[in-house]
Amino acid sequence: MNNKRFEKFLLHELWIAYDAARKGKRQTVDEHQFELSAMENVINLRDSLIRHYYKPSRGVAFIVHDPVTREIVAAPFRDRVIHHFLFNICADWWDRHFSADSYSCRVGKGTLYGQKRLAHHIRQATENYTRQAFSVKLDIQGYFMSLNHDLLYDRVLWGLEQQFFHSKLPDLKNNIRCHPADKHQLYNLLKYIWHEIIYDQPMDGIRIHGSRRDWAQLPRSKSLFHQPKERGIVIGNLTSQLLSNIFLDQLDRFVQFDLGYKHYGRYVDDFFIIVPIERREQLLRDIGVIEKYLRQELKLTLHPRKQYKQPVDKGVPFIGAVVYPGFIIPGRRVRHNSYKAAYKLATNGEGSIEGFVSRMGSVKQINSRKFYKKLFDSFGWDYDWTPDPPKNK
Secondary structure (H helix, E strand, O other): OOHHHHHHHHHHHHHHHHHHHHOOOOOOHHHHHHHHOHHHHHHHHHHHHHOOOOOOOOOEEEEEOOOOOEEEEEOOHHHHHHHHHHHHHHHHHHHHHOOOOEOOOOOOOOHHHHHHHHHHHHHHHOOOOOOOEEEEEEEEOOHHHHOEHHHHHHHHHHHHHHHHHHOOOOOOOOOOOOOHHHHHHHHHHHHHHHHHHHOOOOOOOOEEOOOHHHHHOOOHHHOHHHOOOOEOOOOOOHHHHHHHHHHHHHHHHHHHHHOOOOOEEEEOOEEEEEEEHHHHHHHHHHHHHHHHHHHHHHOOOEOOOOOEEEEHHHOEEEOOEEEEOOEEEEOHHHHHHHHHHHHHHHHHOOOOHHHHHHHHHHOOOOOOHHHHHHHHHHOOEEOOOOOOOOEEO
């Protein structure tokens, strides 16, 4: 094995990952310090991988409240380089393997795509709105906090083995290719890095930002500080986004292939099934089958209070919107947060017009004009459905 050749390949790929990790982070102190000796730091990172002494560093934990209260962990910049390296090599194969109806954190998909895809499934199940259909929308309780490390690592290893040794798809994305003689070395390196990330205990020695009040509002079930060491991954890392899709790809395949539901879609841990009305009773029975599969095979639990079972003409709530036959409107949380942001902006100047317009633009492509006109009128703003800021009268 030509170690120099592999070292050169690895340095090249880490530099590409470093360049990707810089985007959007150029003003952070962490990135700036890494950039001061960028080549030296990338070389040191490469050497730590080759010698297997790389360990994830401690990041920063803080609380966000939009769209819901949750715990976020921001990884140090050197670890974000590793995350991009893994993503560059592994994500393309997985993306081709994933269901077309897995929407989160994938190029060309996302929330708007998922909402419109749900509308598409409703249209198909109702045969262009000429017949009735029934919907079930389910949610997994404490998904990121509940992920079992052993099961997650086993699934990642299965994917690596398929990608490197059994798949007919190209092994690596675009120009990310090592010499054929180094294939096993890269495979073993990826196994090692994934192991370090999945089995890391990120809250040991982490820095905590934010007020005590913010942290007090966070339920214990939504914090890694209160989970057993054998389960849970952080929210906020690029690798966590990929891992969440990798693990629930098993659920997608079970529902679509084993149970045979073709009108199905998932965004992270939030998923729906649409059926013609005559299959309503079968679908309701299969909720128990899905719950059993999650509990026994994936060690996950359906959220008992976030289950919606109703005809589609009453609306299907999904990722910030409610989808009806023929139209989509902003969901209750989006409407509430929009009013809250507008109130703060109008009364004390809290926030920015740009931020408010950005929020407005995120739902501009669904049927939200009526809602935003009402909101603008309530604050005495001229309604103008453009990216321009609202004008005070």
